[in-house]
Amino acid sequence: MVVEFGWVSGNRTQHNFGGFHCCYFRDESLSRILIAWELGANLGHIAPNLPLASRLREMGHEVAWVVRDPIIAAQIIKDPARRVFQAPVFLRKVRMPGPAVNYSELLIESGFADAPALAGLVGGWRSLFDVLTPDVLIASHAPT
Numbered sequence: 693m694v695v696e697f698g699w700v701s702g703n704r705t706q707h708n709f710g711g712f713h714c715c716y717f718r719d720e721s722l723s724r725i726l727i728a729w730e731l732g733a734n735l736g737h738i739a740p741n742l743p744l745a746s747r748l749r750e751m752g753h754e755v756a757w758v759v760r761d762p763i764i765a766a767q768i769i770k771d772p773a774r775r776v777f778q779a780p781v782f783l784r785k786v787r788m789p790g791p792a793v794n795y796s797e798l799l800i801e802s803g804f805a806d807a808p809a810l811a812g813l814v815g816g817w818r819s820l821f822d823v824l825t826p827d828v829l830i831a832s833h834a835p836t
Contacts, residue, residue: 726826728758730779730834731802737832738768744830749773756824758834777824780816780836782809799835810836 725748729737738759745755749771756775759765765776782803792798803809813836 722752722754723827724754724756724825725828725830726756726758726821726824727830727832728779728834729760729832730758730781730836731760731798732833733761735764735768738765741830741832742769745769746771756826758820758824777820779834780813780820782806782813784809802835804835 725745727741727745738757745757748755754775755771756777757765757769758777758779760779760781762776762778769776784803784806786801786803786805788797788801792801799805803813817836
């Protein structure tokens with residue numbers, strides 16, 4: 693299954709999930725869908741994907757979540773069949789002259805300027821992909 697956001701044409705079906713449009717090729721096979729949230733805080737990267745995850749489960753697809761904060765995820769993902777895993781996160785503090793003013797600085801604060809740390813994060817994600825074997829990845833503020 694190929695999931696696309698924002699447009700529809702040809703051999704696709706369109707659905708509106710929480711204010712955004714999700715389109716996918718018509719495919720009767722069941723897929724493993726992974727929804728990933730790596731950076732940011734609170735509910736803003738889980739809540740918008742809840743309607744999509746619910747609809748995918750109704751269609752028979754297996755949905756798993758990899759999240760920055762599993763405690764917050766447990767509070768909002770109410771599906772009894774939920775599968776939630778901890779995302780690899782950068783735990784060190786990076787001293788910046790002030791708050792991040794652009795996405796590049798946000799990535800620096802998240803370990804992207806530290807090659808060994810970034811290699812560890814990428815290795816963690818690759819291990820999750822090896823174990824979960826997703827067919828589709830939906831990345832919500834998950835740049836690694």
